[in-house]
Amino acid sequence: MSAAPLIRMRNVGKRFGEFNALKNVSLDIFAGEVVVLLGPSGSGKSTLIRCINHLEDYDSGDVFVGDIRVERGRNLLAVRQQTGMVFQSFNLFPNLSVLDNVALGPVRVKKQSWDGARTRARELLHRVGIADQAEKYPAQLSGGQQQRVGIARALAMEPRILLFDEPTSALDPEMVGEVLDVIKRLAHGGVTMILVTHEMGFARQVADRIVFMEAGEIREIADPQTFFSSTTNERARAFLDAVLNH
Amino acid sequence: MDLASTFFNLDVLARSWPLLLDGLGRTILLGALSIVLGLVGGLFLALIRLYAPQPFRFLAIAYIDVFRALPVLVWLVIVYYAFPFLGLRLSPFASACLALSTVSAAYTAEIYRAGIQAIPLGQFEAAYSIGLNAFDRMRDVILPQAIRIVIPPLTNNSINVMKDTALASVVALPDLLKQATQAQALAANPSPLIGAAVLYLLLLLPLVRLVAVYEERFRRKGAR
Known part of the structure; x- marks a missing residue:
């Protein structure tokens, strides 16, 4: 772990009007790591990962992806090529087939041919278990299938890190498993990722580190074993009691 | 002097038919060209209005507001009768095309804007x-969805442009209306005017129906 971190956040602050979404957040993510962000809603988890690919502009501090500072300007496209994102509400392009949803980025951004990008897209769809849906349109798919297309679309850009923003929160309960299985396989395959999720069992299984946030601040960073069974942080304890005992 | 021989005089209609067809051709050409120019110009205006740096954005808003407030006929008369004083002398066809497409662009710009703003964040x-x-984002993702939403209002606007071509008779363009009044004077019988009205209806009724069908389909899809 002596290598330079893939993501470096230093004293990052973000306000929405009067609301302090992030306060002085510092965090390093290393290649190959699976980091899960936990915390009550409104604690700044989503804002944190959205600052990494600049879907939110932070007000103070620094965020680096590799050597590139995340900021408005010509470097931003490079940052976004290196960071894939999977959204809570999938955000697939309804006007494109499933296959072209996945192939579009490589064609436009990496200047690949449609033929080559579609071949690669088929492989990715196979990898997330929906190769047989390639010619359909997003609206014809179930939520779980749509989210797996979302994952394939993010993977197609061969990013150095995947950002998951509550990937299963909009799914019917019976579809959560299929999406978590795909994410789990990626995690075990060495894909670097940051996950915001409310699936505690899943977090415990896949995470290398748990980052607990509350009120815009990082309150604790721990390995999952320590965090779930013996955290000494009072707020983390209260959070776990609330979500695990119901 | 019965109604039929006054308004539906087939003999007069047959004699004025070539003149009417000639006018119809010019009306369609003027309308189609103005519609296309208005659609293209409006798209650029909408994108400038939404995404360009501030001074350009302001200019686009000013353009859109002015041309939505200005009566087309007044603008057409200015183009044809006032521009020559600036050294710009346009043919009746070019004047009409310029006037119609500049105004149409202002309307379509607002339609496109509404469509783009309806696309979820x-x-x-x-x-x-x-x-x-930015270019790929618009071409591949946003515009294909936005334009699908605004096809009915764009078609409505196109119908209006096609109807407004009749104003071109004011600057002596031999369009359908002008040729019809010409034929009416020649024959001392109003049947050519009725003939012209029928031709306008044949041209535009299918489009009006198309919008209605499309909107109905869209409404049902939305309700599902």
Whole structure:
């Protein structure tokens, strides 16, 4: 772990009007790591990962992806090529087939041919278990299938890190498993990722580190074993009691 | 002097038919050209209004507001009768085409804007997240969805442009209306005017129906 971190956040602050979404957040993510962000809603988890690919502009501090500072300007496209994102509400392009949803980025951004990008897209769809849906349109798919297309679309850009923003929160309960299985396989395959999720069992299984946030601040960073069974942080304890005992 | 021989005089109609057809051709040409120019110009105006740096944005808003407030007929008369004083002498056809398409662009710009603004923020974010640049974002993701939404209002606007071509008779363009009044004077019988009205209806009624069908389909899809 002596290598330079893939993501470096230093004293990052973000306000929405009067609301302090992030306060002085510092965090390093290393290649190959699976980091899960936990915390009550409104604690700044989503804002944190959205600052990494600049879907939110932070007000103070620094965020680096590799050597590139995340900021408005010509470097931003490079940052976004290196960071894939999977959204809570999938955000697939309804006007494109499933296959072209996945192939579009490589064609436009990496200047690949449609033929080559579609071949690669088929492989990715196979990898997330929906190769047989390639010619359909997003609206014809179930939520779980749509989210797996979302994952394939993010993977197609061969990013150095995947950002998951509550990937299963909009799914019917019976579809959560299929999406978590795909994410789990990626995690075990060495894909670097940051996950915001409310699936505690899943977090415990896949995470290398748990980052607990509350009120815009990082309150604790721990390995999952320590965090779930013996955290000494009072707020983390209260959070776990609330979500695990119901 | 019965109604039929006054308004539906087949003999007069047959004699004025070539003149009417000639006018119809010019009306269609003027309308189609103005519609296309208005659609293209409006798209650029809408994108400038939404995404260009501030001074350009302001200019686009000013353009759109002015041309939506200005009566087309007044603008057409200015183009044809006043521009020559500036050294710009346009033919009746060019004057009409310029007047109609500049006004149409202002209307279509607002229609496109509404369409683009109706696209959920998540679509923009997904496009950002895979690194698409502004041009690809619009071409591949936003506009295909936005234009699908605004096809009915765009078609409505096109119908209006086609109808407004009749104003061109004021600057002596031999369009359908002008040729009909010409034929009416020649024959001392109003049947050519009725003939012209029928031709306008034949041209535009299918489009009006098309919008209605499309809107009905859209409404049902939305309700599902």
